Amino acid sequence: MPSQQHELFDLSGQVALVTGAATGIGKEIAFGLARQGADIVVSDIDLDGIRSVVETIQSEGRRAIGIQCDNAEPKQIHEMFIEIDRSIGMVNILINNVGIIVRQHPEEMTVEEWEKVIKVNLTGTFLCSQEAGKRMIAAGGGGCIISISSIAGWTALGRGNFAYSVSKGAINQLTRELAVEWAKYGIRVNAILPAQVRTTYLQRLTEDPNFDADSLIHDILKGIPLNRIGEPSDIVGPVVFLASDAAAFITGALIPVDGGNTALNAGGSKDW
Ligand SMILES: NC(=O)c1ccc[n+]([C@@H]2O[C@H](COP(=O)([O-])OP(=O)(O)OC[C@H]3O[C@@H](n4cnc5c(N)ncnc54)[C@H](O)[C@@H]3O)[C@@H](O)[C@H]2O)c1
Numbered sequence: 001m002p003s004q005q006h007e008l009f010d011l012s013g014q015v016a017l018v019t020g021a022a023t024g025i026g027k028e029i030a031f032g033l034a035r036q037g038a039d040i041v042v043s044d045i046d047l048d049g050i051r052s053v054v055e056t057i058q059s060e061g062r063r064a065i066g067i068q069c070d071n072a073e074p075k076q077i078h079e080m081f082i083e084i085d086r087s088i089g090m091v092n093i094l095i096n097n098v099g100i101i102v103r104q105h106p107e108e109m110t111v112e113e114w115e116k117v118i119k120v121n122l123t124g125t126f127l128c129s130q131e132a133g134k135r136m137i138a139a140g141g142g143g144c145i146i147s148i149s150s151i152a153g154w155t156a157l158g159r160g161n162f163a164y165s166v167s168k169g170a171i172n173q174l175t176r177e178l179a180v181e182w183a184k185y186g187i188r189v190n191a192i193l194p195a196q197v198r199t200t201y202l203q204r205l206t207e208d209p210n211f212d213a214d215s216l217i218h219d220i221l222k223g224i225p226l227n228r229i230g231e232p233s234d235i236v237g238p239v240v241f242l243a244s245d246a247a248a249f250i251t252g253a254l255i256p257v258d259g260g261n262t263a264l265n266a267g268g269s270k271d272w
Helices: 002-008 024-035 047-059 074-087 111-139 162-185 200-207 213-222 233-243
Strands: 015-019 039-044 064-068 093-096 143-148 187-194 254-257
Touching: 015 024, 015 111, 024 039, 024 047, 024 093, 024 143, 024 233, 039 047, 047 064, 064 074, 074 111, 093 111, 093 233, 111 143, 111 162, 111 187, 143 162, 143 233, 162 187, 162 254, 187 233, 200 213, 233 254
Parallel strands: 015 039, 015 093, 039 064, 093 143, 143 187, 187 254
Antiparallel strands: none
16 A cells, blocks of 8 residues: 555656756755656756756756756747757656746836746746647647746735736636646646745845844744745645646646645734
8 A cells, every 4th residue: 555655656757847946946846856756857047056956866866957048038948848858858747936026016117127027937937838738738648737836926915026926826827727728638737836935035035134034034924824934845745746646636726835824814813
């Protein structure tokens, strides 16, 4: 029995592309999928970061390649998928992880700031999904697409997260639409919605002289019943689960990985 359960999560023979995997959540996801047996494509704009992640995976005896690709550039995305076909084989598991924030209040936001966020977060996610989906459909063996969205796409954050939140809300709807469109091809499309996770983004905020780091963390924790900030490793288990046969009947799901944040009513309190 235990070995059968273990096999449910086995990703041997799969090729997984993780975008934005040079650091943070993407890096941990790449390591986690490699540990389950998948061959890994690490893509990012940060070439040094890509090299380091690829070397770590290879040093553990797994197959990995790195490709520098800017998610804001449709031509680079197209060429990346051709390179993946040529060098490691068709992508069976796509993790849309790239995400950027331009903090600006809606009344002040320029069209350039808006378009930057929409291009990287939303159009990049669509184009990667389209490239992967076309190949999965042609090959006829199904596949799996997981986007790292955010609780910001489910409820509003305020504080100048406007374009980011809108892009994540659209990724949630992209997830449902693709799940319905591509179910007949056996392609499962899901999204994970983290709350605050300890990566460079949070680090930049806590180091920003405009913020009092202690009160920032205190304010964040007020909304998280499990009473801690997420770690990149918290996202790995849900991704492995969704990518594996254990989730064979799950598609179109938006799964909060948020320590209970979206379960907590705004008028409620974990400290009552
Ligand atoms: N950290 C959090 O608190 C948090 C919370 C919810 C959701 N998320 C989402 O998780 C994902 C990963 O977040 P993170 O905190 O690990 O981010 P991060 O900033 O630590 O890492 C993002 C990676 O994406 C790369 N990148 C940036 N722009 C790119 C582009 N145009 N093309 C290719 N690569 C690019 C960066 O070089 C970096 O390696 C994002 O989609 C983010 O929105 C993060």
